[in-house]
Amino acid sequence: MLILECPYCGVMADETDLHGDGEAHLKRFGPGSSDDDFEGYLFMRKNPKGVHFERWRHASGCGKFFHAARNTMTLEVYGTYLAQTLEPPKAIIDAVKAKHPEWEGYK
Amino acid sequence: MSNAVSTLNGASFEGYVRVEEQGLVGMITLRGDLTSKALAKAVKSATGAAMPGQGEIASGDKGRVGWMSPDELLLIVDHAAANDMVAALTKALAGEHALAVNVSDARTVFRIIGAAAREVVAKVSPADVNALSPGQLRRTRIAQIPAAFHMIDEETAELVCFRSVGKYAFDLLKDAALPGGEVYL
Numbered sequence: 518m519l520i521l522e523c524p525y526c527g528v529m530a531d532e533t534d535l536h537g538d539g540e541a542h543l544k545r546f547g548p549g550s551s552d553d554d555f556e557g558y559l560f561m562r563k564n565p566k567g568v569h570f571e572r573w574r575h576a577s578g579c580g581k582f583f584h585a586a587r588n589t590m591t592l593e594v595y596g597t598y599l600a601q602t603l604e605p606p607k608a609i610i611d612a613v614k615a616k617h618p619e620w621e622g623y624k
Numbered sequence: 625m626s627n628a629v630s631t632l633n634g635a636s637f638e639g640y641v642r643v644e645e646q647g648l649v650g651m652i653t654l655r656g657d658l659t660s661k662a663l664a665k666a667v668k669s670a671t672g673a674a675m676p677g678q679g680e681i682a683s684g685d686k687g688r689v690g691w692m693s694p695d696e697l698l699l700i701v702d703h704a705a706a707n708d709m710v711a712a713l714t715k716a717l718a719g720e721h722a723l724a725v726n727v728s729d730a731r732t733v734f735r736i737i738g739a740a741a742r743e744v745v746a747k748v749s750p751a752d753v754n755a756l757s758p759g760q761l762r763r764t765r766i767a768q769i770p771a772a773f774h775m776i777d778e779e780t781a782e783l784v785c786f787r788s789v790g791k792y793a794f795d796l797l798k799d800a801a802l803p804g805g806e807v808y809l
């Protein structure tokens with residue numbers, strides 16, 4: 518069972534209290550963008566075995582979206598952080614690097 | 625004017641804990657900036673309660689105030705007083721980005737009473753109910769539906785859910801409270 522701390526409520530919410538909302542930090546390409554950019558925004562998703570950044574929603578709690586850094590293979594959670602960020606904060610990056618010095622980094 | 629009637633009209637069940645629907649309970653959803661002084665003042669004058677911290681529920685002489693999210697409070701008050709309270713809150717928060725709505729008749733409230741109150745709630749929810757001390761409010765789910773609950777004291781849990789699923793919640797709690805279903809007692 519995956520347990521994530523909601524950064525808004527401070528509660529440890531298990532997976533069934535949450536709703537997964539896919540890859541984090543997508544850049545939106547809307548009207549006026551190239552076909553390739555628009556296709557990438559709509560359909561192209563990372564699917565790593567290992568460190569991954571995701572969006573989640575505390576669906577049956579506060580209802581807020583937040584971000585989580587976790588490992589898709591071990592289910593290890595490196596941390597959760599607020600939705601109002603364009604990329605993972607330093608503390609999260611540091612937490613991942615502490616566990617996986619070989620990790621090639623975000624992006 | 626029509627008579628207000630609660631979801632289950634005060635139905636109750638005696639299992640290894642008592643489950644009772646609370647009848648008419650006033651409830652106000654208040655959304656706004658919880659760090660705002662004007663909002664804290666309006667809440668204080670409406671309920672007598674101080675602004676609750678994250679995940680807390682505070683009590684005053686005219687009601688209780690639960691922290692529902694970083695921008696949402698639930699005021700639990702006297703059913704007959706709710707409309708006037710909404711009007712007073714709306715007036716006091718005229719200059720704020722805030723909204724108060726009377727949701728009394730959109731909700732159902734239960735109390736689960738008995739030494740095993742925590743256990744019965746824990747059976748139907750993924751929350752760590754044993755870690756929930758009086759004064760803390762948890763918003764989570766019970767089986768398939770959203771709910772919020774808090775411990776009034778060590779042997780009394782109060783649970784709020786949507787009215788449309790009130791019967792489901794009652795049936796669920798009754799089932800969890802059936803004699804013979806004790807886990808630790």
Ligand SMILES: [Zn+2]
Binds near residue numbers: 524525579581
């Ligand atoms: Zn939350």
